[in-house]
Amino acid sequence: MRTQVIIIGGGPSGLLLSQLLNRAGVATVVLERQSRDYVLQRIRAGVLERGTVQLLHDAGAGARMAAEGHPHHGCYLTQDQHLFRVDFTERCGHAVMVYGQTEVTRDLYDAQDAIGATHIHGVQNVTLHDLKTTAPSVTFEKDGMQHRINADFVAGCDGFHGVSRASIPEGDRCEYEKVYPFGWLGVLSRTPPVMDELVYANHPRGFALASMRNETLSRYYIQVPLTNRVEDWSDDAFWAELRARLPQEVAERLITGPSIEKSIAPLRSFVSEPMRWGQLFLCGDAAHIVPPTGAKGLNLAASDVKYLSDGLIAHYAGDDSGIDGYSDRALRRVWKAMRFSWSVTTMMHRFPDQSPYDQRMQQVELDMLATSTAARQVFAENYTGHDF
Numbered sequence: 392m393r394t395q396v397i398i399i400g401g402g403p404s405g406l407l408l409s410q411l412l413n414r415a416g417v418a419t420v421v422l423e424r425q426s427r428d429y430v431l432q433r434i435r436a437g438v439l440e441r442g443t444v445q446l447l448h449d450a451g452a453g454a455r456m457a458a459e460g461h462p463h464h465g466c467y468l469t470q471d472q473h474l475f476r477v478d479f480t481e482r483c484g485h486a487v488m489v490y491g492q493t494e495v496t497r498d499l500y501d502a503q504d505a506i507g508a509t510h511i512h513g514v515q516n517v518t519l520h521d522l523k524t525t526a527p528s529v530t531f532e533k534d535g536m537q538h539r540i541n542a543d544f545v546a547g548c549d550g551f552h553g554v555s556r557a558s559i560p561e562g563d564r565c566e567y568e569k570v571y572p573f574g575w576l577g578v579l580s581r582t583p584p585v586m587d588e589l590v591y592a593n594h595p596r597g598f599a600l601a602s603m604r605n606e607t608l609s610r611y612y613i614q615v616p617l618t619n620r621v622e623d624w625s626d627d628a629f630w631a632e633l634r635a636r637l638p639q640e641v642a643e644r645l646i647t648g649p650s651i652e653k654s655i656a657p658l659r660s661f662v663s664e665p666m667r668w669g670q671l672f673l674c675g676d677a678a679h680i681v682p683p684t685g686a687k688g689l690n691l692a693a694s695d696v697k698y699l700s701d702g703l704i705a706h707y708a709g710d711d712s713g714i715d716g717y718s719d720r721a722l723r724r725v726w727k728a729m730r731f732s733w734s735v736t737t738m739m740h741r742f743p744d745q746s747p748y749d750q751r752m753q754q755v756e757l758d759m760l761a762t763s764t765a766a767r768q769v770f771a772e773n774y775t776g777h778d779f
């Protein structure tokens with residue numbers, strides 16, 4: 392079998408890349424380890440930057456998001472009992488869209504079906520070959536049979552634990568990593584959100600986030616030690632802890648209900664450079680991870696895909712400048728989002744070794760946001776996302 396671009400991973404990066412390339416006449420095959428149903432059940436991101444929203448429209452996958460998504464023009468931050476709002480639109484003229492990653496993935500699969508794109512699910516032992524030549528290939532097993540696909544390029548869209556990044560020799564990649572000493576316990580519940588916009592809470596008991604997917608579906612998180620397991624947290628214990636970390640005026644409005652999903656995610660910052668090696672390009676979580684505090688992971692995946700799809704489409708029209716500049720261009724944006732995610736994580740969480748001095752620094756950072764329009768402008772520009 393032969394195609395132009397083999398895409399490893401059928402998450403948001405892989406699907407969006409396949410969609411943009413196919414619409415421009417570039418042939419792809421998407422190889423996904425899991426079943427489609429499994430991919431569609433993963434509960435993850437929910438905040439889309441304006442650039443991601445535009446790219447989904449450009450890909451022909453934005454109609455349902457436009458109808459059902461919720462534009463948010465600001466968010467709330469709290470310091471113990473003190474609540475204040477950052478108005479994104481007032482400060483930088485932009486907003487974000489609250490629309491679940493599960494819905495984005497579903498819309499992309501539907502759009503891919505409509506144009507007849509090729510996906511192979513349930514692949515095993517995916518192995519990349521001859522990436523430093525102009526004739527790379529990928530082998531894999533499916534239903535006990537061995538297969539090979541030859542291509543011009545391979546796009547590694549297979550997430551943090553995928554095989555693509557690991558196919559680059561260790562000596563040829565430079566990795567930067569920061570592991571945070573806590574995780575987020577997340578609960579999805581069929582209850583109305585506690586506020587009309589997201590609430591980021593810094594409390595002596597630890598961080599909390601009140602988030603949502605729509606008017607009847609809420610997503611809440613609390614910071615927990617890495618040693619905690621999901622089984623340690625009953626629904627009642629979760630709601631009591633969340634309530635304790637929100638300002639009283641917010642906690643009093645909280646409507647609770649049974650959790651329909653509960654999971655713990657560790658927090659990590661990670662970048663692997665470069666994002667190109669021979670004919671292999673890394674996209675999204677395969678190349679970088681951010682702690683979810685800044686809501687940047689899915690949005691960085693989208694900007695990578697934008698740069699790579701533009702570069703590959705230009706390549707087939709005779710211009711290689713886009714693919715040659717891909718890694719540098721993507722990494723410039725990645726590092727800005729890394730800084731923002733790290734700074735919000737540092738400002739909002741309680742660290743096990745936090746000194747009284749560190750706590751004062753958090754307080755003054757939050758005071759600056761509450762009182763300085765310049766600080767709110769910087770926050771708003773970063774939260775709604777830099778151009779791509």
Ligand SMILES: Cc1cc2nc3c(=O)[nH]c(=O)nc-3n(C[C@H](O)[C@H](O)[C@H](O)COP(=O)(O)OP(=O)(O)OC[C@H]3O[C@@H](n4cnc5c(N)ncnc54)[C@H](O)[C@@H]3O)c2cc1C
Nearest residue numbers: 400402403404424436437549550675676686687688689690
């Ligand atoms: C709790 C949580 C909250 C988050 N909140 C936000 C948010 O609000 N905003 C935001 O922007 N981001 C958020 N993120 C991050 C966001 O979910 C990810 O950045 C995004 O999923 C990255 O997409 P991806 O396609 O690059 O990788 P993935 O979604 O990981 O997809 C990779 C795909 O590759 C497949 N795969 C892996 N290995 C192989 C293999 N060997 N062969 C074939 N296929 C393979 C996987 O099955 C998967 O389907 C959050 C993440 C978490 C965990």
